[in-house]
Amino acid sequence: MTIVYIKQKFPPPPFDVEVEQIKYYRDLYEGNHENIFPRAQELAKETQVTKFIRKPRQHYLRRNQQAVEKAAMHHYVVVNFASAVAELPADLINRAIGNISADTESDNKLLDFVQDVNRISKIKQKIWSAVVQHQVDGGVAYRIRRDAKGTWFEWKPADLYFEHEDELGADVSWIEYKGDDKFLRVERQRLEENQLSIQQLVFKMDGETVNQELDISEYLKQYGLYVPDNQILSGINELMCGYVPNDDTLLIPRGRSGLRNIDSIQEEINWTITRDSIVFEKHGKPKLAIPRALWDSVANRNSAYYGERFVRNADLEVVSYDEKNGAVPMYITWDAKVEESFKHxxxxIDYMLAISKTSAQAVGINTENGGRSAISILYEWIQSVIKAEAIKEKFDAAIKEAVRKCIMLENALGSTNYPIMEPVVEWQDMLPKADSERDTEEGEKYEKGVQSLETTVRNLHPDWSEEAILAEVEKIKEEQATDSFSPTYIQPPKTSIGSGDEE
Known part of the structure; x- marks a missing residue:
């Protein structure tokens, strides 16, 4: 039930169709539209930059290219809203992710371990790129690792992660180049009889086809590489890897790109703007009009000097004019009527943003001047925030699952006995707020008893370290105790006992 690579093109079926789509959407995101859109390709052929364009993927070029308009020596204009559609959820989630810690207050060793996983994995630093890849490719994978740095996990693109058909295993596969030779590396994980086996494989490739399997030890020795030995982990019934799909359905469980359904609209936007640019280039430059008599005078003079009738711009820097008729040179400017094109x-753009569930205000369209409260901004951004919240829930579950698997792997290989539990991932608001507005909201939450003092301090000072936050919490508690009627800090006044007549 595992994947067969030998004598097959890479990536293997049935993942080859999906990987081809992933490459398509990556070109769309990166703005390499000459690789996927036929009109961009035709225009690029006629420009002097054609030699710098990578080989187009003919699979995506439409067949009716005879109808493509041609305009020589003009640049294809790319106004790539597709990149904004993919990056906006990543921007919101990157801003919202907060502290990650173990779900315990007493187990200091587990707290330190989860903190090390967070630090080595660089969860906060990598979340933006992982979400962008998740949106473009339609999913993103992760893999648990244990090496000299410690136990941690890394994000992997979707086109490197292939599940086995029986759902009891998965391959993390990638290409390695050694000089002129090309190799396929595979880390294969399989669940068998309440144990997990992790196997390292290497194959020699001939072009895009996997030729033969090689001995991994000889491959490592030849190129001086280090790879963990094959392992069998008893008592583990989960893969040390996983996959986070985007907008998955029952028919497409590996997810779909967040850029689907907007590619044709993006092409039409580019082409409309490019067509207007071509028109402006041809007709937008002012043209100098001179009287016929003046043209004949200058042309006859050049004919006498050079043997040919012509008029140069330099010939008209200083000219005479007809005093009797008042004929003087003048510039003719083109009054273009392109309002309808701009409205188109x-x-x-409105259609593209609606289909992709992106708020116009979030990408800088239809914005208003003046300061606005966070609540008003939220309602303007609500569509993008709702979309980002759904994506955040997937990554919240993936981060918790990955950290929990890190604990399992550490217990299996590190002779530890940590309780296997998910960490606590704190999330902040996705939209920025004014300091005064944020302080008021956080203070009200604490006063009403719905939020702890530590969480309040952390939300008010998200850039502080854990030591600084705990120190601030202790300082606040001490000041509250000092201002209270606690007998620990405020002693009652001294009194004398007995009759007032006694000495």
């Missing part, structure tokens, strides 16, 4: 582009 605006409609297309």
């Amino acid at each position: 582009v605006e409609r297309l």
